[in-house]
Amino acid sequence: MSGSRITFLQGQADQPQALDRVIAHVRRQFTCSDLDELRRAERPLFTGIGASYAALSVPVALLREHGIVSQRVLADEIEDGTAGFEVDALIGVSQGGKSSETIAAFKAVRYVPRVAVLNVTPSPLGDLAEMTVDLGNEPDSYASTIGFTGTVVALDLIAGAIAGREEADDPWRDIAAWAEAVRRDAAGVISELAPRGARCVAADVVASGASRASAEEGALLLREVVRMPATAAVTRNYLHGEMESAGGTADTLHVIFGDSREVELARSLSGAGHLTLLVTAQDVGPAENLSVVRLPEAAPAARVVLETIVMQQLVASLSAERDIPIESFVFANDDTKEGGVDPADFLISSPVAAG
Template sequence: MTDRVPYREAIALEPTALATCLAAVTGRLASVDAAPLTSGTVVLTGIGASLYAAVAAAAHMRSRGLRAFALPGTDLYDASIDAADAYIAFSASGRSVEPAKAMEIRPDAATYGIAAVDGSPLSRVVKQMIASQSGVDSGPNTTSYLGSLLTAALLTEKAGTPSGTDWSALPPAVAAVLNDTRKQADKAARLLAGKAAIDCVGSASAYGTAGYTALLIREAARIAAQEWDTLNFLHGPMEPNDADSAVILFGDGREVKLARDLADFGIPSVLVTSHADIEDNDNLVVIPVPRFADGIGDAILQALPAQLLIATLSEEAGLPVCNFRYRQTDTKLAV
């Protein structure tokens, strides 16, 4: 298990954590057989934040020519259903029951595990384990979430069509975004303060970011939150929104018009986008984040201002450290 530190402290560690992850995973992948991922169907699975990492990673893998889809671990509990030709299980701690069980009941399948450390229960039920070595983490997950995404991206480089991305440039890019978006993230937190519910919206890999953000809001700030695919959000889910709720959007496409429309309707909104020419207004805070690489590269950078604004929300709620009030006893496997 990784050590735990306060949420904002872990955010500051992310550039170093990703640099360590890049070196560790690059070395590990030299001996990983990625052939089972190159043909047929790949299912990526997880639970909690790791499920949203799987959602972002599956979209990224599809963009690189792999047939990949994300499912919750519980959707794989029936071993008689041959859902895929290969499976990738995500678990930050390597101890989550659901993805481990989904792998354990498929002993003959091609299975991979992605976790922060090796030697976890997950490593005992998959054929090939890849540890991100992302190091010190917080509750809710910060460094381990981004480490899982980077690990998936590097695995995709080996299995799919190479993207040509210089992943060594990611840690300094993360440091720059954390520094450059801090002011707008605090402004966004002030806009969202006191809201009864927050919707989080994005598409493709950004849909995973939306899910991760909604979970962070629920865990760290104890505000009701929900993720939505961008176009799905237009088909009714936005109807309850008003001045007492808010929306966080991630993206450069339909999300831009939607953010402006929501603000005009009087709904407080935050837009995380690569567009640098969109101005704030009374109901809209725009957080420009530069493009890095399609898919996971951009998803990592877009998650950063969300982490920062949620850190502010949690601190203002008197919750600088996330301690679950209703922790359950049957969600983790013993080490």
């Protein structure tokens, strides 16, 4: 595999089998002694930018659950080093290994081991790292499908290795079958809400815990693919005033991930006339303004993958309703990737870029 570009829709279709490949590929890397120093980390600091930063909610949540000091930080916040952080391993994520901010962070930090989590190898970020964990050069779409969910898998396996997780607690055994089933179920639910959803002018995506990764990636996909202003919010913070923006308009889409306070939140929003999609493992029925996608009971990391699959289906459907080609990005920012952006990765539709 070459890490080549595929379409978003192809990424959706290929994802279940790709996830199985990624799981096997990452596990093989942990059979070698090359990652022994990573396993011994006691204060890992995770860094990335964009979707990679979103994915970092997953290992941080797992490690804290096991009593291991862990946090995530945007890569541009440590471009001058990690002063102010207690850290014995820096784990940087960049699917293509070219994110300029993460590369700058790795260049600034040399007194702790640097671990690059990548899809594409070799890469500039990998060249700076003492250790690498890669997904196996899986083909991915520009608005990432397999690259993001595969990164979530890799980060969970890294965190599990650091935490000393028992093999019996590995959450990935059924992921391919779950991914197929969830996408199929989500397609049916979303087909009914998509016409109204496409008319919405903004979206809120709400979750807590590890599922903050799903909310942040979901908001990013709505912005990238559907060109809909979208905000990711943490459940309890959303309740403390952020949700009040829904009070004056019925044209905001609400996507809620969760099983506890999130269920009541979804009912409150839909009861007030707001289009709401609840993604939950609870037995919750649909209602007026409320659509529900049911998930299987799964560990937090596997759940993030399934929630992301629902979001991918949502943005694909809304993009089709709005007649926006998924691969047509508006802005090509040359300073976000080392070596600049490859125009072949997507269709540049910005009048400025085209001119």
